[in-house]
Amino acid sequence: MVEPAERTSALQGCLADLLLDQDGHSLFGADPAAFGAARQLHMEDQAALAHYKSRLLTYRSLVRSALEDPLPDCFPFTHALLEKAGQWAACVDAFLGSRSIQSSYYRDVNPAFVAWLAQSGWGQDRWPFLLQLAHYEYIEVEILRWPDEAPQVDLGALPKADLYVVFDGTVRNLAYAYAVQDASGGNPEPDAGETYLLAYRDGAGDFQASTLSPHASAFLARCLEGERVGEAARALGLPLEDGLELLWSLHAKGAVLGFR
Amino acid sequence: MTPSGTPSGTPFSGVGVGLRRPHLAQVAALKASPVPFWEIAPENVVGQGGTRHRQVMQILERDPVLTHGLSMSMGGFDAWERDVLDNLRGFLKATQSPWHSEHLCWSSFGGANTHELLPMPFTREAVQHSILRTRQLQAELPVPFLFENVSYYAELGAAEMSEKQFLAEVLEGADCGWLLDINNVYVNSRNHSFDAKEWLEGMPLHRVQQLHIAGHAWFEEDQLVIDTHGAPVIDPVIELMQWVLPRIGRAVPVLLERDNDIPALEELLAERAALQKAYDVALDPLSVSGPGSGGSSRG
Numbered sequence: 001m002v003e004p005a006e007r008t009s010a011l012q013g014c015l016a017d018l019l020l021d022q023d024g025h026s027l028f029g030a031d032p033a034a035f036g037a038a039r040q041l042h043m044e045d046q047a048a049l050a051h052y053k054s055r056l057l058t059y060r061s062l063v064r065s066a067l068e069d070p071l072p073d074c075f076p077f078t079h080a081l082l083e084k085a086g087q088w089a090a091c092v093d094a095f096l097g098s099r100s101i102q103s104s105y106y107r108d109v110n111p112a113f114v115a116w117l118a119q120s121g122w123g124q125d126r127w128p129f130l131l132q133l134a135h136y137e138y139i140e141v142e143i144l145r146w147p148d149e150a151p152q153v154d155l156g157a158l159p160k161a162d163l164y165v166v167f168d169g170t171v172r173n174l175a176y177a178y179a180v181q182d183a184s185g186g187n188p189e190p191d192a193g194e195t196y197l198l199a200y201r202d203g204a205g206d207f208q209a210s211t212l213s214p215h216a217s218a219f220l221a222r223c224l225e226g227e228r229v230g231e232a233a234r235a236l237g238l239p240l241e242d243g244l245e246l247l248w249s250l251h252a253k254g255a256v257l258g259f260r
Numbered sequence: 261m262t263p264s265g266t267p268s269g270t271p272f273s274g275v276g277v278g279l280r281r282p283h284l285a286q287v288a289a290l291k292a293s294p295v296p297f298w299e300i301a302p303e304n305v306v307g308q309g310g311t312r313h314r315q316v317m318q319i320l321e322r323d324p325v326l327t328h329g330l331s332m333s334m335g336g337f338d339a340w341e342r343d344v345l346d347n348l349r350g351f352l353k354a355t356q357s358p359w360h361s362e363h364l365c366w367s368s369f370g371g372a373n374t375h376e377l378l379p380m381p382f383t384r385e386a387v388q389h390s391i392l393r394t395r396q397l398q399a400e401l402p403v404p405f406l407f408e409n410v411s412y413y414a415e416l417g418a419a420e421m422s423e424k425q426f427l428a429e430v431l432e433g434a435d436c437g438w439l440l441d442i443n444n445v446y447v448n449s450r451n452h453s454f455d456a457k458e459w460l461e462g463m464p465l466h467r468v469q470q471l472h473i474a475g476h477a478w479f480e481e482d483q484l485v486i487d488t489h490g491a492p493v494i495d496p497v498i499e500l501m502q503w504v505l506p507r508i509g510r511a512v513p514v515l516l517e518r519d520n521d522i523p524a525l526e527e528l529l530a531e532r533a534a535l536q537k538a539y540d541v542a543l544d545p546l547s548v549s550g551p552g553s554g555g556s557s558r559g
């Protein structure tokens with residue numbers, strides 16, 4: 001029987017609070033021993049915190065700088081916007097403070113950031129498009145890395161009314177209230193306006209996003225849900241020819257693998 | 261003597277390089293491996309796809325690889341997710357890595373992951389906890405487990421022993437192999453004012469199966485040497501590698517780590533070649549003035 005390692009656990013919990021909590025820096029910086037005492041640390045451990053005060057605070061900087069590369073890599077325009085507004089560090093602080101980074105996979109920091117924006121609403125009073133912009137930026141990274149699928153056999157190359165559409169696994173049928181695809185480093189604030197995009201990875205492995213009409217988006221949504229081409233067009237009052245043409249072009253681009 | 265649970269006679273030796281994203285396309289396009297072996301983090305590969313992933317898989321099929329994990333929070337308390345363990349097992353089998361390594365540290369607490377290599381308390385309790393976790397992970401893996409000594413900038417809580425004693429006790433208690441990061445020893449010796457060679461002398465070098473070597477940086481404002489892996493390896497660290505290799509007495513593989521300010525592949529390979537020369541000189545019995553190639557460590 002192994003004793004529960006209570007002292008080790010208390011010490012790790014205390015350091016986690018210092019590293020992650022938004023007020024960790026100010027509280028610990030003001031009085032490390034009291035910080036430890038509030039977390040039921042032994043007296044000698046409280047003294048050790050005080051002794052290593054500045055170096056323990058260095059760990060807090062290290063945790064933040066470890067996010068400095070991956071987050072702006074995945075969210076260049078979100079980062080550009082918040083950096084320009086002097087809010088990037090505050091955003092990272094709030095994100096860390098929420099303890100939303102749970103997966104042991106480093107790459108999961110990116111989707112955790114989007115999920116945290118959605119759940120917390122952080123910054124969205126001032127920038128109502130923020131979540132949608134970050135979501136679209138993440139989608140590109142997700143699509144580029146999406147697991148490859150085994151090749152499909154017995155698929156037709158021509159769309160027909162009574163066939164089902166087999167999409168590439170990377171296809172995302174997206175709807176936004178902002179023109180997120182027009183954001184750039186110089187102009188990271190997308191204009192308001194209903195935006196429908198079909199995003200996917202093409203045959204060369206590159207990210208692609210095609211702008212869709214609302215009708216085309218609704219049609220593809222039905223096809224993605226498993227309706228036959230003809231049924232999907234009929235349900236929307238869409239001319240079948242238009243639907244077939246769209247699917248044919250998406251097949252040529254690699255977003256549609258074929259028809260069955 | 262080889263500790264139980266660690267392989268002997270693996271073909272891995274010489275100086276390898278950590279496989280990094282900016283070099284994938286170039287390396288995949290080569291006809292043959294430009295290095296004796298690569299090191300790769302399984303968690304950055306499993307469950308991925310696309311162009312870069314295809315390049316990684318091409319390289320892994322062609323070249324020898326050692327695996328090194330960054331995410332198991334060995335000294336922590338959070339349970340390992342089933343699918344993470346399953347993915348790791350699958351990857352280790354597929355790559356036929358002779359062993360798998362992780363850092364002796366913790367990264368997550370209460371489900372929240374810091375993705376930082378955080379120090380263990382140097383206490384008897386933490387020794388026992390680390391031994392338990394190492395044994396638990398070892399039981400999950402199809403290959404022997406090695407743990408790596410980390411750079412630590414502060415002691416966490418009041419120490420009951422030195423870092424050296426802590427590591428030695430966990431190595432013995434868990435009966436596992438050691439990935440000796442020579443740069444981490446050097447960084448710690450600078451930050452905590454001890455002599456790196458003296459530190460190494462009393463350690464169980466017979467457990468060493470692999471070395472890490474890397475660059476670091478001095479941060480004036482923190483008055484600290486930080487293990488950045490963002491610069492070339494400095495001469496004193498190369499000299500420390502040359503000092504320890506004959507004392508290990510086996511041609512254990514050395515891995516050059518570079519994670520920040522990653523240079524062009526040619527530059528990294530040139531650094532590797534220089535390290536390989538230093539490695540060969542250190543293991544040449546004629547040039548060794550130390551304990552020779554007898555195979556046992558000092559002390």
Ligand SMILES: [Fe+2]
Pocket residue numbers: 408441472473517
């Ligand atoms: Fe290392």
